[in-house]
Amino acid sequence: MPVSTTNPHALTGLISRLNAPDFDRWAAQIHRTGGCRQPIHLRGKVEHYDAATGALLxxxxxxxxxxxxxRLPCKTRRASRCPACAEVYRADTYHLIRAGLVGGKGIPETVTTHPTLFVTLTAPSFGAVHTRRDQxxxxxxxxxxxxxxxxxxxRxxxxxxxxxxxxxxxxxxLCPDCYDYTxxxxxxxxxxTLWKRFADSLRRHLAKLGGLTLKDLPHHLTVSFAKVAEYQRRGVVHLHAVLRLDGPGGPDLxxxxxxxAxxxxxxxRHAARVVSALVPAYDDQPARLLKWGSQLDIRPITLHGDLTEQAVAGYIAKYATKAAECVGTLDRRINPLDNLDAYNLRDHAKRLIRECLRLGAIEELADLRLxxxxxxxxFRGHFSTRSRHYGPTLGDLRAARETHAREITLGRLPLFDEDxxxxxxxxxxxxxxxxAGDQLLAAALTGTPLRRPV
Structure with missing residues (x-):
């Protein structure tokens, strides 16, 4: 991969690293991080002693x-910060979602017979925006x-x-001054909050349709889900969720x-229509009731059809590594004293950020941590969440990968009895x-793109 730069200090550092006697070991560390853009540096040691004799093994x-x-990988989920680590997160999320649809990784294959829907909950309109429509x-x-x-x-x-x-x-x-940034x-x-109330209302209505009390519902039915939040270009989130009905206790029944279905x-449809969240009154503004948008997309997931389990898993996994970058904002916390004009921000994103800072200073809205x-x-929720019975956890997948890597390297490591x-x-x-020099060289070794300046 060709490397070019106008920074003479970066070139000097690159040449120095190439000529260092420990370059091979440095390159091995870079490859083991998978091309991580911001590897974590640790300093320390590990020692193994014989518990009986005290001898150093x-x-x-x-x-x-x-x-x-x-050097260890940063393991961030944000593709804007580290594409390499985000790709690992995306792949793990894909397998997590797919296992809950077709089985595997501890989930029985009979789960394919359970009623399953792909649901998209949207935000209401806050003003007309430029959009792309196809027909x-x-x-x-x-x-x-x-x-x-x-x-x-x-206008x-x-x-x-x-x-x-x-x-x-x-x-x-179309008119920023008319847009409801608040x-x-x-x-x-x-x-x-709207999602939690949606999930609660969903269970209550299912119990009603089944002639059960909400207390008795878990003895007959379990609602399993996995969801991800996606930012629209206008700067609001909507949620994509896989909803599955299982027997009592999870997917085994x-x-x-x-x-x-x-x-x-x-x-x-009932839960999306009835749930709401109340914004308390503040200053001279009255209390405000917020609800899901009128656009509600509900589609069945099939093994063979327009919406397959692979398509759904890929779609959700793609958004698990993204945040608000598509709106033109930053991927890190903002100091209220920062000069936003110093950043390369779209005017729309800048107005949204300033509204967050303005509302965040109001005592009645302090709990929202704007x-x-x-x-x-x-938005302060988790981007990718799952219910307990949906499928394997990301921790399960990471543990399996670590076990596999350990088995591969056992032949090169001394074996000890853990007891x-x-x-x-x-x-x-x-x-x-x-x-600067190591970044250029690491990008050349692993084929990862260089970070663009903010």
Whole structure:
């Protein structure tokens, strides 16, 4: 992979690393991190002693490593920070979702017979935005109105352009001064609450349809789910969820005969319609009720059809590694004292962030922690979650991968009886990331893209 830079210090560092006597060991560490863009540096040692005699059996220390540190992958899920580690997270999420649809990794294959739906819960409208609409393979005008109304700020609420997929105006309001930035931020902040109430209402309505009390429902039926949050270009989240009906205790048993896909769809429509979250009154603003948007997409998942288990798993896994980058915001926390004009931010994202900071300073809204989550435009929920019985956990998948890697390397490591060996380890954090020269060289060795400046 060719490497180019205009930074003379980076070139000097690259040449120095190439000519270092421990370059091979450094390169081995880089490859073992999988091309991590911001590896964690640890300094320390591990010692194995015979518990009976106290004899030292084996010692590993970072003193002999390049720069005296051991480099480990950062394991972030954010593709904007480290594409290599995010790809591992994406693959794990894919297998987690797919196992809950077709079985495997501890889930019985009979789960394919359980009623399963792919549900998308959307946000309401907070104002007209530039959008891309397709019909029969043709791109339609954005907002074409023959007699377009004029907003109070003198802007015609119309756009006749056919936007391309990479048009930076997508998601931008037709009139930023008319757009409800307050509602957008508050909806993001309360989306986790809306999801919890949706799940609770779903179970209550299923119990009603089955002629059961909510207390008795777990003895007959289990609602399993996995969901992910996706940012729209306008800066609000909507949720994609796989909902599955199991028997009592999870996927090992089928649900009762009355619990069909049609019953589940009926309960989903009811729950999405009735749940709400209340924003308390503050300053001179009255209390505000927020609900899911009117657009509700419910589709059955089939082994052979328009929406297969592979397509659903791939779709959810893709968004598990993303955040609000598509809106043009930052991927790190923002200090309220930061000068936002110093960052390369879209005006729409900048307004959303400033609204988070403004609302975050209001005492009545302190519980929403909008200042801390301004970089996420108010959303503070987990991006990828699953119910206990849906399928394997990410921890299960990581443990299986570590076990596999350990089995591969057993032939190169000394074997000790864990019952007779005392292990003493000392580790300290020594930093993260690469120097400018190491970053260039690591990118060339692993084929990972260089970080673009913010």
């Amino acid at each position: 084996h010692r590993y220390t970072t003193r002999t490593e390049p720069n005296g540190v051991l 029969n393979g043709k791109t339609l005008p954005c907002h074409a109105h023959r007699n377009a109304p004029t907003c109070p700020h003198g 015609a609420l119309s756009c006749t352009e056919r936007h391309s997929k990479d048009d930076p105006r997508l998601g931008e309001p 509602g957008s931020v508050l909806f993001n902040a309360l989306a986790p 089928p649900p009762p005969a009355w619990a069909t 049609e019953t589940l769809e009926q309960a989903v 200042t801390e989550w301004a970089h996420m435009l108010g 007779t060996v005392l292990v003493i380890s000392e580790w300290t954090y020594a930093g993260k990331g690469h120097s």
